[in-house]
Amino acid sequence: MLPYPALHASHGGIWIASEDGTQAVSRGEAIRVAAETPVLLLNAPLAGQRLGYADLSGLDLLELFAFLHPARFAVPTPKGLARVAGLAAPERDEDVAAFLRTATERLLEVPAGDWPEREGAWTSLRSLGRLRWAWTPLLADRIAAPKENERWLFAKLPEWEETAPRAAPRTVTIDAAETADRLARLTGRDAEQRAGQRAFAEGALGAFAPRVARDTPNLVLAEAGTGIGKTLGYLAPASLWAEQAGGAVWVSTFTKALQRQLSAETARLFPDAATRKARVVTRKGRENYVCLLNLEDALQGGFGGRAAVLAQLVARWAAYTADGDMVGGDLPGWLPTLFRRNGSTALTDRRGECVYAGCPHYRKCFIERAARASAEADIVIANHALVMVNAARGRETTTRPQRYVFDEGHHLFDAADAMFSVALTGQETIELRRWLLGPEAGGRGRRRGLAARLTDVASYDELGGRAIADAVEAARGLASDGWLQRLGEGAPFGPIETLLAAVRGLAYARAETGKEADAGYGLETELAEPTPELIEAAGPAAEALDALVRPLVGLGRRLEAVLSESPDWMDAPARARIEGAVASIGWRAETVAAWLSLLSRIGGPATPEFVDWLAVDRVEGREYDIGLHRHWLDPSKPFAETVLKPAHGALVTSATLRGGGDWEVAEARSGARHLLRPATRIEAASPFDYAAQAEVMIVTDVKRGDLGALANAYARLIVAAGGGTLGLFTAIRRLRAVHGRIADRLAREGLPLLAQHVDPIDTGTLVDIFRDDAAASLLGTDALRDGVDVPGRSLRLVVMEGVPWPKPTVLHAARRLEGGGSAYDDRLVRAKLAQAFGRLIRRADDRGAFVLLSAAMPSRLLEAFPAGTPVRRLTLDEAVARVAALPSVGQNVQEAAQDA
Template sequence: VYIVDNEVQRVYVVVEPFLPKQLQFLDAGVLAAMLSPKSRMARALPHFEVRPQQVEMLEAVSHAFNRDGIAVVEAPTGVGKTLAYLLPAAMWSVQNKERVVISTRTINLQEQIIFKDIPLLQRCLDKPFTACLVKGRGNYLCLRKLERALSEAMLFEDAQSREQLEQIAAWAEKTEDGSLSDLSFVPRRELWEQICSEADTCGMARCLEQKRCFVTRARRQIAKADLLVVNHHMLFSDVAIKKETGDFTALAVLPAYRRLIFDEGHSIEDSATEYFGVKASRLGALNTLSRFYRLERGKERGLIPTIKVRLVHDCPRLSIPDYEAMLALMDEHLLPAVAVCREALTSAFGALRELTAAKCGQIGRDIQWRLTETVLADPELREVHRELMTPTVNYIRALTDHCGALLRRLNTIAPMEGQSESPLAAEILQLNAYANRMESVANVLAEATSESVQANTVRWIEIDARNEQIVRLVRCPLHVGKPLAEWVYNKISTVAITSATLAVQRKFDYLFDRIGLAEADPGRIVTAALDSPFNFQKQAILGVVTD
């Protein structure tokens, strides 16, 4: 940005032009030497062995970094996949000041990378680098919700619940991490759900606890790290948000990045399918309703009783007519709507469970009934749709309408003197979030048993033969290749994909079709199907039981 005078004789430089950064490419030979018998790595690892397959994979990953390419490597167990991609990733990040994201399916591998492999690399490399395990928001305590829960506990909770909350409150004053894994005991799931951080109930920059927020603190650490270790679901959440905003250089779930490694790459399709699909469950829907209102041991609990109490205790300037109008809205409309939805959802999911068990023709515990056009035309299913599903959807939408009416009234409550936000700011966020969740349930129910089937989608009902509470309605895309090609491979400069099982008869055609690599630029792609480092004829025994 330049400012010049009228005569164009003088210039003031506001911002220098952004010139393309000169990248420092990786030298695969130098990296391979770090895995040699005389390397620091060899001295640090007991029983170290040189494995040619590991070096071959390291070279393929390095090539992808240097050429803005895509490396697809099938590497059997024992090759040393993790170090073969971590070494190039760490060196690239340090040399070029570029963040690298490593995505895995399982928490076991994430913890191995963070607590075992990365510390080993940090001891063996001359250049220091940092790494961070990125946890989902639900792993962190929300200080604001904890404060609300403590005050609600004094009004509604029993002594045992108050004791557990008080233990968490004492821990919250000492912990630097604020995540569930740092807590010395495992709290009740229902309790943690009430006090953990959630995106749709977060006040973000408006929150009074922003400076102490554990999620904000974690994000600062994430922003400074050279390597980020995430799970596939979190990665696809980030990609989806950036796709919606059209800006892949902005902060979403993750900060901006241009280099990505998929470990456990065989699960990319399943993870993407799961993320890009929608579902509703009996337990999830009833759990959300219980957050509005529930009775436990004869005591009223939930958001609606909390709002009633806070209207009395925290809103002294609220007029009596306004208070009575809000109370009437909750008692005469919202609470009855919650009760009606609870009964309707129980009946609808119960009927779907019975019909699935009778019609699917499957045995076993986990049963899935695919809802094809032929199945959807079944007269009994049409009756369930007409008599139960459609009314339930209407009841839920009436509930969300009542939530909207209450929200409009609550938003008129002015802040107390000296305060910048409504005394019911947290409750307003929660009410809006719960209403949106119930609207999502309604949308899934409305589609689940309708006769029309969207293109490139599949729908089914899941039940657990041993647990009548488990009933799920699911709709997923049949093929996720196109969005992966558009949102990942075309936006990310370097992509490396590895697993022990990627190829079929040493060919990657099936994988390429299923995860969209067939639609990527073939000139960017390098593949390798590596052999096992083990001699199974000499190192394995096949035992056959004969008795």
């Protein structure tokens, strides 16, 4: 029998189970027991939050599961744990504590059986034991020492191999009949043939036709309603083109959820797992993958305390992972949150510090392996940000894609806005300083400065060595550690900090001082009519940046010269390392040049193509960054120049591509209007019967700004629906306030409530939990409006707190003026409403309601909803009655009860 009690805390109560049985306890008693005795827990941070005891610790079953089954996923709930352990799920909240003891016993039996992840466990457990990991005593006698030395992690990982460059894709024309046949194979010969899907696939062919002239890609804009099956619709012609042309099609998404879905769908293309692994590759930014050099540093003492335990568990995972993806891959999203994300980001390359071939693990690097695999793949599943980064400054110039499919195309504008923007801020400059100088004032870690990374070049090339020294010296003029405190005290150090101090002063002087500012949110003001202090500070700052960019540009040229000279010491790894340095230096030189361009705006004329402003970024009144910002007024223009024009063809598709408006909206936000050749338009209406499957209710008697009334409305609607509710908010503050008022109330009804920005769980895992429990409800903000795909009974009601009007920022004001005033606002709102409504009906047997808690909903915005959808304006009482009476609600609640 286990010597430890189990603790379960929820909004419904607190229970402790021991050998003597289960008893309900008070919050104070639970905290006392947990402080005095090791306790079994499921998700300690969440339990600690429910107890109001942030320091809660114990034997977390999720940590045990991550050790025993690295690279496997389990929904981090009692029901999810029961499923993977082969146990019956607890029926009531008060049964969970006793279940945790049973589940612990079952998991501890795993090493005695046929355990696929046995290799490396003994070695890892010894390291965890030295870190006093709570599970070590219970596992020590169950995991025997191996008979011979284990191949562990760095010895276990396979090496990638160099291959000859892939030939350029052939020019081919895909036949429509072949496309229809391929689509039939993908959907299944016996499946119902959908006319809309066939028409979509045929229309998508245009993106794969031969290009007729330089800088004139074949662009197809396709709005495909929910239920069309657009994924298979575009995979049919894409796979045919890749097969016949011998090239790769890059399929780009905005959300990680769609990336996972796409990866699963490709099993229809390549049923054999080995073939699929070679022909389909998922690519993400470097910051998503575990960096083996950072991981090695963490394992060798770079981390301490709980962060060191996380590093050991990540090492267990790294030995079994399919692709090394820590964000959205096979590392459970809940694992870093168990450690309050302490150290997880330090295990990836977030600062662009990769030394490429200079790394001892270069031949085993997950990032390099994915890059090389994508060069030989048929389908590369990427994301909008990576596509734009690679096009703008990627190293893989010889394998640049010719064909793109941009799924979730309605997000292209926002992705381009983030990619092509400029931010001269304290945080950005201090990161550049660290990249150039390395550790300062006793700093620790493996980070090395530019001089240390290029010592061989400095010794070989005198001009290169001088450029390195000049760049390092100029970097000392950038912001350094403690800059925020110095600015707050009025004692900036150096020209950049002096500039930031002037920015801060002007932002406070001119920014709006309404409720948002009083609440501690960020401040901003347009860069117009600058004060003498700001103008005076801009000159020395520009001189400091100019002193930095000149040696960086010169160093890049010298490195290119060294590459062409190929000295005797330059073997293949050294060449690859210098090529990587050239790319990194070029990127940073471009960044500094953009900062200089922004500074030239101070005291000078405005540039019509850009929007410039000053900002002080704050969270709950605490400043965390200060600086100047520049965004393109129309970021689709650099997107078209950088990504679309070099391509031969591209398909941009989404269920809400027009955002409830006309085709001009889609063309303006996709970059189509910046191309010489007009885009082809395709529209495939959803096959769903929205008149019978859904309805929109606009509640007219919930007073705006009354948090009590808002919380009451959410609670009554969720109870009426029996859970299964997605609640969407436009402000985190209101989300938290509503959650705090209704969570306990719903728990007494047996209805769990999850909340983004409240629960210490990553968003992807929150959606997984929501999908897994038909009685659960989930509150969230914009990320949930776009990234939730929950078909079936788990989502039967969507509630929005109000009309999602855009926030009146400096950038929005400029685009609003350019885009037609209130008509521009209406287009944005319709798009958000259409995306939110799109969460509700995901398949033909779904039923549900969309409720908007706002009497001020203009009729002109109702075009956002699919034609034929019933729209009613009614009181809250009437809406609650209609939700309770919906056929799907009664059916779903009954099915949920039967499942339980």
